[in-house]
Amino acid sequence: MDLELRGVSRDYVRPGRMVRAxxxxxxxxxxxxxxxxxxxxxxxxxxxxxxxxxxxxxxxxKVLADGAVVTGPDPSRVLxxxxxxxxxxxNVQGNVEFGLKVMKQPREAREKKVSELLEMVHLERFAxxxxxxxxxxxxxxxxxxxxxxxxxxxxxxxEPFGALDAITRDLLHEELQGLWLKASKTxxxxxxxxxxxxxxxxxxxxxSPSPGRILAEHTxxxxxxxxxxxxDIVPISQEVLASMEKRG
Amino acid sequence: MRRFYERLKALPVPVQRTFFxxxxxxxxxxxxxxxxxxxxxxxxLPGVISSIASGIERGTLPIAVWGSIRRLATGYMxxxxxxxITGFAMAHVKLFKNTFGLLVLGLQTLPSICWLPLSILxxxxxxxxxxxxxxxxxxxxxxxxxxxxxxxxxxxYIQAARNLGSRGAxxxxxxxxxxxxxxxxxxxxxxxxxxxxxxxxxELIYTLPGLGxxxxxxxxxxxxxxxxxxxxxxxxxxxxxDKLGFSVLERSVRARWGTESxx
Numbered sequence: 336m337d338l339e340l341r342g343v344s345r346d347y348v349r350p351g352r353m354v355r356a357x358x359x360x361x362x363x364x365x366x367x368x369x370x371x372x373x374x375x376x377x378x379x380x381x382x383x384x385x386x387x388x389x390x391x392x393x394x395x396x397k398v399l400a401d402g403a404v405v406t407g408p409d410p411s412r413v414l415x416x417x418x419x420x421x422x423x424x425x426n427v428q429g430n431v432e433f434g435l436k437v438m439k440q441p442r443e444a445r446e447k448k449v450s451e452l453l454e455m456v457h458l459e460r461f462a463x464x465x466x467x468x469x470x471x472x473x474x475x476x477x478x479x480x481x482x483x484x485x486x487x488x489x490x491x492x493x494e495p496f497g498a499l500d501a502i503t504r505d506l507l508h509e510e511l512q513g514l515w516l517k518a519s520k521t522x523x524x525x526x527x528x529x530x531x532x533x534x535x536x537x538x539x540x541x542x543s544p545s546p547g548r549i550l551a552e553h554t555x556x557x558x559x560x561x562x563x564x565x566x567d568i569v570p571i572s573q574e575v576l577a578s579m580e581k582r583g
Numbered sequence: 584m585r586r587f588y589e590r591l592k593a594l595p596v597p598v599q600r601t602f603f604x605x606x607x608x609x610x611x612x613x614x615x616x617x618x619x620x621x622x623x624x625x626x627x628l629p630g631v632i633s634s635i636a637s638g639i640e641r642g643t644l645p646i647a648v649w650g651s652i653r654r655l656a657t658g659y660m661x662x663x664x665x666x667x668i669t670g671f672a673m674a675h676v677k678l679f680k681n682t683f684g685l686l687v688l689g690l691q692t693l694p695s696i697c698w699l700p701l702s703i704l705x706x707x708x709x710x711x712x713x714x715x716x717x718x719x720x721x722x723x724x725x726x727x728x729x730x731x732x733x734x735x736x737x738x739x740y741i742q743a744a745r746n747l748g749s750r751g752a753x754x755x756x757x758x759x760x761x762x763x764x765x766x767x768x769x770x771x772x773x774x775x776x777x778x779x780x781x782x783x784x785x786e787l788i789y790t791l792p793g794l795g796x797x798x799x800x801x802x803x804x805x806x807x808x809x810x811x812x813x814x815x816x817x818x819x820x821x822x823x824x825d826k827l828g829f830s831v832l833e834r835s836v837r838a839r840w841g842t843e844s845x846x
Contacts, residue, residue: 390742410748420739423840424761433757434747467841485747 336488338364343396356382358546369522371536379547380525384491388414410485415492419474421466428462434485452480472503489521512560529572551578623805630808650792658717659778666722670729695720696784713785720781721774728770732763765836772829
C-alpha cells in the first residue's frame, strides 16, 4: 500500500495556546518500503504515525493511502504502540484473536491463525498467559502478532523497542527484518535511535522539532538481513546525525 | 517469655488463628460459668448456641435471614442496574455529569439511613420504604465507580481496538466495559457493604421479618443470648457473601491485571 502526506499540518489545542505539532509535511512511501522516521522527542513522529493509521486527522492537508483519503482507522494499516497497549483482561491468545473476532472469522480459522502467529513470534507456550506475566519483549511480540493477525498491508511502529534491553532489542530487530523480507508489507518505523533506523530502514526521514518538519532524507543501500555489527552502520549513522544537527 | 512469643509468631497463620479463637471461646465460656453478671447483661456460650438452635428449630431465624437477604438482593440489584446506567450517562453525557453528577458527589457524604424518614413519608411503613434506603445506600458508589471506570479507559486501548476494526457497541462491550472492571468491582463491593449496613439500620427500626428486627426483639425481651446470636449470624452472612461473591470477582481481576487494585 502506498502512503502519502500532502502538505499536512497538525495543530493541537493546549490550555491557553495552540501547539503546531507538524508544519506542512509532505512525504510519500512506496508499497513494500521500510521507512524510518527519526528525530528528537516532540518532532511529530508519533503524530505522523497516528495520521497514517487514521487515528488522528490533519488540521490542513491530506493523508492518502493508495491514493484515497484516509478518513479513519482501518485494519489494513495497523499501529503498534510504544507500550504495546495489549488488553489486560484478555490473555495472549485473546489479544491476538481480537481483530479476527471483529472480522467474524469462524473459531477454527481463528485458532489456527493464532497458533501460527504465536509460533512465528516464539510465544506458542504462552497462549494462556495473562499480559502482566510477560516481559517487555514478549509484550511487543504479542502486539506484533495481534497486528499481523488482521493481515495489514501497512505496519506502523511507534518506538516499539525503546524500552527493551539491548539483547532483546537485537533479537526483535532480526525478527522484524525477517518478517518484512518474507511478507511484502509497507513498514513505517518511528525511533529516536539513529542506529536502529540505519539498521532497519530502506530510507530514513530525519525530522526536527517544534514545529515538526522533515529536514533530510537518506537512502540506505546496505544488503539485508543487516546486523548491528556491520561496519558501515556507524559511519552512516554519523552522517544521518550530522544532517539532524545541521539545522536542529 | 520472649522465646515463647517468637515460637508463636513462627506458627502458620491458620494455627495462630485457631489458638486465638479457641482461647477466646474458652474465656467466654468460663466467664459464663462463673455467673459474674446477670444473663441479660452477659451472653453465655451455651445460651447463644441454644438460641441459634431454637431459632432454626422454630423457623424464626431462617425466615429472618431469608427476609433480610431477599431485601438486600432486591435492593442491590436495583442499585446495580440504575447505578451502572447512571454512571454510563455521567461518563458520556457532559450535561448530565455537570448537573446530576453534582448530586451523586454531594449525596455520598449522607449516611443512607438518613433517607428513612423521607422514605417512610413517601412509601409508608412498607417493604418499599426500606428497599429505598438500601438502594440509596448502594446506588451512589456504584454509579460513581461505573463513571470512573468508563471514563478512565486508557485511550490507547480504544485506539488499538478501533485500529483493528472494532467500533460502536462491539467496542463498548469488548473494550470499554472490561477495561472498567477493576474500578467497577471496587465500587460494587463498596455498594454492597453500604447496602448491608443500611438494611440492618432500617430493619432495627422496622417491624418486618428480618435480622434487624430479631435484634430489636432480643432487646425488648431482655434476651441477650438472642441479640448476640443474631449478631453472629449477621457477621457470618457478611463474611460469606464477601468470600463467595466479591473475593471471587476480585481474584479474577487480580489474576488478569496482576495488581492489588487492578490499575
